Structures are given as C-alpha cells and as structure tokens.
Amino acid sequence: MNESSPAPDIVHLQTVTKIYGSGETAVRAVDGANLSVPAGELVLILGPSGAGKTTLLSLIGGLLQPTTGTVRVAGRDLGQLSSAALADFRLRQIGFVFQFFQLFAALTACENVEVPMRLAGSSAQGARQQAEQLLIRFGLAKRLGHRPQDLSGGEKQRVALARALALHPPVIIADEPTGSLDSRNGEEVIRLLQQLVNDEQRTVLVASHDQRITQVATQLMYCEDGHLIELPRP
C-alpha cells in the first residue's frame, strides 16, 4: 500500500498468516490472506465454522497480531503499534458488534453505550447525552434505563450497535450479528448496518452465515481452512 495514494483502502491485508501453537500442533487459522476494502463498503465474510473468520476479524480489529504479513487499517500498520496504541486504535477506529451482544449486565442500556465514551475521556454528562441520542436513533427511547436482562435479543443487539458507534469509528466489525436473533430482529440489524454504509460511509466487515446479508454486501469473501477468496456478487 502506497502512503501517498489519494484514496487508500481503509482495510488492507497483505499475505497475512496467523498460526496458533507451534510444531506439530500448529494450526494455520489464516493462511496468506489478502484483502483490500475501500471506505464505505459492506464486506461479508462467509464460510463454515472454524474456517478462520473470527481470527480474520480479530486481526483487522487489532485484537491479534499476524504471524506474518501486514495488516493496515485506517492508515495504521497494526504490527507497528504497541499494546497501548492498539487499545487506543480499537477504541477510536473500530466498533465491535458480537454475536452474543456482550453487554455489561450490571449497566443500563444507556450506561453500556457510554462505556467507550468514558474510556475516551468524555465527561459523564456529555457521554450520557450522546448515548441517549444514539439509543433514541435506534428506537430504544423507552429502554434507556433498562438493564440487558430486561431487553429482547433485538434490543440488545441495537444497544450493542449503538455502543459500537459511540465514538464514530470508521470501521465496524460484526461477528455473526444476526446469529442470536429471530428473523425480524435479524432483518432490522441488517438494515441498520446497511444504513451505516450508505448514509454515513462507514466500512462494515461482517462474518456471518446469514444469506440475507449477501443482498446488501458490496463485497463478498469466502473463508475456508484459513484461505480467503473473493466471491463474485450475485
């Protein structure tokens, strides 16, 4: 990737390999993966369980360091960042959405969304106002003070999405975001992800088995045995 390129890819993977373990028990979770994603794309990564999709997302999200190869996201070579810089990168550049929502059980919906803002140093009042606005935008105006245990699956995932967007990160990483939702709530989450790409030019990378996402994805990738292959759009 050329630094002076006028429109650099927001995500760029070059012959990335991730090996777990060593010797005879070594596992190549990702094997020579290449990926270029311009800003404002919705990339769907398909593939069977254990194919390396989550490892790939973890590499892009700065949660793992590649064994070999280069991962560049939002202009940063993640291999060159210290662990503190990587944490800051994840906080400000990446929004994570997980299959099992991973909300903080003791906090209300609003407080959950405030977490990244408070980590970034926002004031309590500023974080509260912004969190409320995000949740209202996602149709959760009446759920601000509810704890996760009092929310439906769809509501939980919308809170998780609001949390992912709290600091306006350019890249959203979603791991099976519809995997724990019923059909109607799944469609709602897909619509919201599409909205982020179309209306806000965010880049969304989704690992999923959900075929409905293929209809809104702008780029399709297939992952199997650690290899990443680009698929033609239907």
Add this chain to the structure above:
Amino acid sequence: MFLLARKNLLVHRSRFLLAMSGISSAVILVLLLMGLYDGWREHMSAYLNHVNTDVWIGQKGAYDLFQTVSFLPAEGEELLREADGVKKVVPFVGRLITVEIRRQKRHSFIVGVADADSGPVEIVHGSAALHDGEIVIDEVFARKERLTVGDSLIAKDKPLRIIGVARGGNCFLYQYGFVTLAQARQLFSMDGLVNYFLVQLASDVSVAEAVAQIEEISPLVSAFSKAQFTANTLSLTGDNFLPILRVLEVIGLLVGTIVIGLTVSTLTVERSAEYGVLKAVGAPNRTLYWTAIQQALICGLGGWLIGVPASWGVMAAAQYFVPQFPAVTYSHHALWMLGGTIVMSLLAAAFPIRRIAGIDPLLAFKG
C-alpha cells in the same frame, strides 16, 4: 469505569454484604487490638504517673513495681530526709495479695497509703480518708466483683470495709486497692520494712544527678526517675505481652486483605467475559486494573465505615461484660486503620489484577 466497578460489586448484594461483614470484622479486630494496646499501657501507668515522686528508691536489683522484689529498712527514711536536695520522703509498701470476697479468692495489688502522694488516682464514690480496717478499691474491681461502698472483703483473715471506689487503678490482670500504711505493714508482715521510698526533690535539683548520687552513696539501693520506673514496670510485661497484640493486628490485616482479594477476584472470574469485552473495545490495561483497585477500595472503605463504629460498640460491650478489659478508643486509631484499609485494598487488588492481565479479549467473541 467507577460506575461499572461499583455496579458489578453490587450485583450480588448478599455476597457483597457477606464480604463487608468479613472486612469490617477484620477492622473491628484490629481496632480492638489497637485499643487494647494503648489501653493497657495507659491503665498500667495511670497510678504510677499519679504517684507524686521524683525518684523511686528500692533494694539493689529491684527494677519495677510488680515483678522484682524490694525490701528496705524503714529507718532509711530518716537518712534520706537528711540528704541535700531532698524535699520529702514517703515510704511505699505495696504487694499483690489474695483477698476473699464471698468466699472466692481474688487478687489485688494492695498499697499502704502514707499520704495523698501515694493514694488512689481519683475517688469516684465514697471517701479516701482511710483508717485501719478500711480499704479503697478500684472501680473496675468493684464492678467485676459487684462490690460497693459499705461492703467488706477479707485480706489475710482481716475484714476490710470498703469506704471508697477509685478510678485509675486497673492493671488488667489485677487492680490496685488502698489501705493505711500501718494496715499494709500488718497485712504483709513488714514491720520495720518498706518496699520503696518515694523521694521528692527540691526544685533546683536535677533528677538524673540525684539518681546517680543516691546510687553512688549507697551501693545497696537502686534509684530510678519516676519516668524510668514507670517504663520499667510497663516493659517487663509490655515487652512480652504487647508484641502478641501486634502479631494479632497483622493477622487481622491479613484476614481483611484476603477477604477483599477473594471478593474482587471472584467477581473478576465471574466477569471475565466483560473484561474481555472491555479489552476488545479498547480499554487500556491500566483502566482495567484501576477497575479492580476501585472495587477493592469500595470493599475496604465500606468495611472500614462499618467497622469503625462497630468497634466502638464492641469495645463498650466488652467493657460492660469484662470490666477489666482496658481498651480505649481514639480517633487516631480509626485514621490509622483507614490507612491500613487502603493498604489492604491495594494489596488485595493484586490478585484480580493478575487475573485481569491474563484475560483474552477474544473471549468477547464467545458465548
């Protein structure tokens, strides 16, 4: 992240309350021992500080009031009185004896009072105007044995009527009682003998010089300044007994540390996935460590807030049921304990911090 630290702690209220009671128990134990330590020293020295003397003179080799033996001929009083720089000499006769109360044997350190200089610290009931056949007892002894003015006790087969109850004579193991000097001599069979001489010096005489001079002139006596004699009396038991209290205090602090550490560590294990999520979404390690420290401090300071007033209650109850219990309460004990609690909390946070450091952020991807 204080909000998350606090709310996670309070998710399981019963467990939090259990942890609070464990920590506050440790705080109570340490404060009780601190109160006992200071109280013991104060009670032990109260009478010796009250005695009006500059120099204690005893038999050569005598060192303190309770543990070493001292007998001197009573005529020494005249010799001392004639010495330069001596303002007043008071004979002191005192010994630990067994007295009989309602046919029960009890111990009391009986002092023969020559005048007010060696009398009780402060009369709280009755009178201090002693005659033969009368005794002034300590208020702790009175409460312990349910005695009051007008009652009698028996010492060496002689009945002694209680004419007064005094404060400041509780030595924990036994209490002071006061009789006339003649009565004491009779009780102890010490005709012509005293245990010590209390010497008051003229105002222009240095105590240190007087002590040195007395020992030089008479090689058969030991002389001590009042402060030194008090320190000697405290040290013989204090050197052996008080360090045990210090050991127990350290054990109390350790128990508190372990309870805090267990509480926060258990919480950390339970919330491992949440810590993984926090790591994944970009919380730096120092923030996560600070979360554990905050939780430990909440536990510790909560235990301190409950433990301090509870310790006052426990001490009051202890003194009600065990009158000779010499504990005292001081605000500086509570402040010292506050420091101790903060140290306990910080040490306890080391357990969960180690665990947090090992949590994999990829846990966030798991169910």
